[in-house]
Each structure stands twice: as C-alpha cells, then as structure tokens.
Amino acid sequence: MVRMSGADRRQQIVDTAIEVILRRGIAQAATRDVTKALGVGSGLLHHYFPSWAELRAEAVRRAAQSEMAEVDTMIADLPASTAIRCLADWMVEDDDMRHWRLWLNAQDEAHRDTLLAEVMVTALRNWHRMIANLLRRACEEGSAHIPDADAAAWRLIALMDGLASTMLVKDAPITPQVARDLILSQIKLEGG
Amino acid sequence: MVRMSGADRRQQIVDTAIEVILRRGIAQAATRDVTKALGVGSGLLHHYFPSWAELRAEAVRRAAQSEMAEVDTMIADLPASTAIRCLADWMVEDDDMRHWRLWLNAQDEAHRDTLLAEVMVTALRNWHRMIANLLRRACEEGSAHIPDADAAAWRLIALMDGLASTMLVKDAPITPQVARDLILSQIKLEGG
DNA sequence: CATCAAGTTGAGCATATGCTCAATTGAACA
DNA sequence: TGTTCAATTGAGCATATGCTCAACTTGATG
Numbered sequence: 001m002v003r004m005s006g007a008d009r010r011q012q013i014v015d016t017a018i019e020v021i022l023r024r025g026i027a028q029a030a031t032r033d034v035t036k037a038l039g040v041g042s043g044l045l046h047h048y049f050p051s052w053a054e055l056r057a058e059a060v061r062r063a064a065q066s067e068m069a070e071v072d073t074m075i076a077d078l079p080a081s082t083a084i085r086c087l088a089d090w091m092v093e094d095d096d097m098r099h100w101r102l103w104l105n106a107q108d109e110a111h112r113d114t115l116l117a118e119v120m121v122t123a124l125r126n127w128h129r130m131i132a133n134l135l136r137r138a139c140e141e142g143s144a145h146i147p148d149a150d151a152a153a154w155r156l157i158a159l160m161d162g163l164a165s166t167m168l169v170k171d172a173p174i175t176p177q178v179a180r181d182l183i184l185s186q187i188k189l190e191g192g
Numbered sequence: 193m194v195r196m197s198g199a200d201r202r203q204q205i206v207d208t209a210i211e212v213i214l215r216r217g218i219a220q221a222a223t224r225d226v227t228k229a230l231g232v233g234s235g236l237l238h239h240y241f242p243s244w245a246e247l248r249a250e251a252v253r254r255a256a257q258s259e260m261a262e263v264d265t266m267i268a269d270l271p272a273s274t275a276i277r278c279l280a281d282w283m284v285e286d287d288d289m290r291h292w293r294l295w296l297n298a299q300d301e302a303h304r305d306t307l308l309a310e311v312m313v314t315a316l317r318n319w320h321r322m323i324a325n326l327l328r329r330a331c332e333e334g335s336a337h338i339p340d341a342d343a344a345a346w347r348l349i350a351l352m353d354g355l356a357s358t359m360l361v362k363d364a365p366i367t368p369q370v371a372r373d374l375i376l377s378q379i380k381l382e383g384g
Numbered sequence: 385c386a387t388c389a390a391g392t393t394g395a396g397c398a399t400a401t402g403c404t405c406a407a408t409t410g411a412a413c414a
Numbered sequence: 415t416g417t418t419c420a421a422t423t424g425a426g427c428a429t430a431t432g433c434t435c436a437a438c439t440t441g442a443t444g
Contacts, residue, residue: 046434051433110362151374154355165300234403
C-alpha cells in the first residue's frame, strides 16, 4: 500500500466513509466497507479513528457542511423569492434522494448515538439560520410578509423533513412533484 | 412451557414483539428478545412467522392500528376545533415519545424493507384520511375555512413527522412545547 | 548506513443475529 | 390405553460486525 501522511490519510478515510454511507445507508455501512474500498487493512481505520461511531459522525458532519455550502452558494446571488423556489426544486431534484437518505438515516440514528446527535443539532441550527435569513431577506425585498421568520423557518424545515421521509417509502402517496407543490403552497401560506 | 393453541400463541407473539419494539427500538429489536420475554425456544417464533421481517411488519401494523383507533375514539365526540387542539396535545404528551419513536423508526426502516413499507403506506393513508376529514368537519362546523383539506392534511402530517423526528434528537432545538406551538400556528395558517 | 518513529497489516477474538432441524412433549381423540 | 400430530425445544450453523495487537514496512533523520 502507498504510504501517506497522517493528515492526508485521515481525510481520505473520511471521504471514503461519506461515499460508503451515501451508497449503503448509515445503518448498513460498516468499517469493512470503508477499508475494502480503500484497499487497506482494518487496523488502519482504527489507528485514525478510535471507533466507527466517531468516523461516522465526522463523515456526516463533513457531508452536511458541504451540502449546506453548496446550497448557500446556489442561492446567494438570487433574489430571495427566486431562491426560495430554487430551494423547493433542489429538495426534489436530489438524484435518487441520496442526500435526503443520508440526512434522514442520520437523524434516525441520532436518536441512539450521542455523537451523531451533536452533529445533527449543529447542522439543523445552521439550516434554520440560513432559511430564516432567507425569509427575512424576502421581506426586506418586499416579496413576502412573514411576521415570525424563525417560526416559519422551523415549520418549513419540519415540513421538508416529513415530506422527504415519506417520499422515500416505496409506493408512498407523496411523490416528488406533490412534495414540491406542498412546499410552495406552504410558503404562500406563510406570506411568501 | 404451557401449551397454547396456534392462534393464541401467534397473537401473543405479536403482542410481545410490539412491547419489545417499543422498548428497544425497531433496529435494535431481535428475535431473541421476543423469545426470551416469552420464555420460549427460538424455533417457536419461526414456526409461526417465516421471518423476523414478517413478524416485525405485523407488529408495527397492529401497533399503528390500535394507536389510530385510540385517537379516533378520543376525538370522535369532540367539536372539530377542540379535536384539533387535542391532537396537537396528544402528539406531545406521548410519554417518553415511545409511539413516535416506533413510528419514525419504522418509517426509516421502511426505506429498506418492502413489508414495512406497505404497512407504513397504509397507516399513512389512514392518518391522512382521518385528519382531512377532521379538517372538513371543522369547516362544516364553521370553525375553520380551509380551501384544500387534503393538501392541508398532508402538510400537517409532514409537519408533525418532521417536528417529532427533530424532537427525538438529544438536546434538539425543538422542545415538545415549541412543537405544540408550531403545530397550532400551522393550523391557524391553514385557516383553522 | 543505521536508527527510529510512524504508517500499515491481517489473523483473530468477542459478540450478535436470523434461521434450521432432528428430537421431544403433551393434549385430544379413538 | 394407545395413537397421532401439532406445539415446542435448543443446540448449532452461517453470517456479520467492531475492534485488538503483535508484527512488519518504509521513509526520514542524523
């Protein structure tokens, strides 16, 4: 095996863990999947991460961060009203729902895993801040009248979570198209 | 071991499976937990159920049915406006969130398990019908003006799901009290 | 070139899980 | 009383997982 510096190897392991988790789902992903994908021995993984729980949490943290950053740049230069519609589209266009799968699986696993819980709470707060700010911007730009942007943001986030969770069930009554419409109608209800 | 008729034993096994699943969570519940709780051999379980997946699906189906029935009788004789507030309270008062845990875990597991997916889709449809009817009743009784009760019901269900899922995470920013307020404000937004 | 710290290995332990199957038990019935 | 068959047993197989640890390898350093 090629020899790497500690920092690089660590990074590479996290990257691979993200891929594995996206492919197999959090509950099904195992340390062996990661070491196999990297072609390294099992001991190497534990040399850098004391436990699978820690690696997993780190992977989810990084995945969540990069996803947030992606959306942030996507909507940064758009008028708020456009950005909001973009967000609804983006939620549905996620190919094969991979990112939603990651997010929802992680949320479920977080009910049992303290490390993951911390990661999810942080990510959740970040999403809330971003969406609440977006709603406030819409008000300032005159394209919306939302009395309580914080509450509205929580409602929107919960709605998206709930819809996504249902969409992922086979033959669910909620299709991506329906979900998108429900989100847009919710935004109208909020005063958008 | 006491000898039982096939039908009774089957029933008893499902009952015990529900208890075990409520206590340990779906992902953590194992056949051994059920047989141990019953004090029977492992073979007995597989004599009545071809696989753990089938028993598990049956247990979730029955749990969901009895929970729906419970709520149904709770709100049947109330005025719609009161019933709606009752529902919001009921969601939050679930002691230790056991039933939400079951519902959310099952939904997550349903992403991978076809049998569970069928159960969840049926349960979801039932909940939607019940809530949509409740909203329509509120309109008839003059306590609400909701243009599209079906869409409103989907939004409410998704909102509850999303809020519950967040609430279950340790140190989450959404407390039961906040969740209750968000649901009630959502109902107002819908025209209730 | 010798040394040494750090990267790396992988067999293997401990544990957990679903499920099988040959054997045993007991209740109902003739 | 004896027969029959469904109910029941439980050791054990196959598989999967996280993690350990003694040993090995390699690149940098003096």
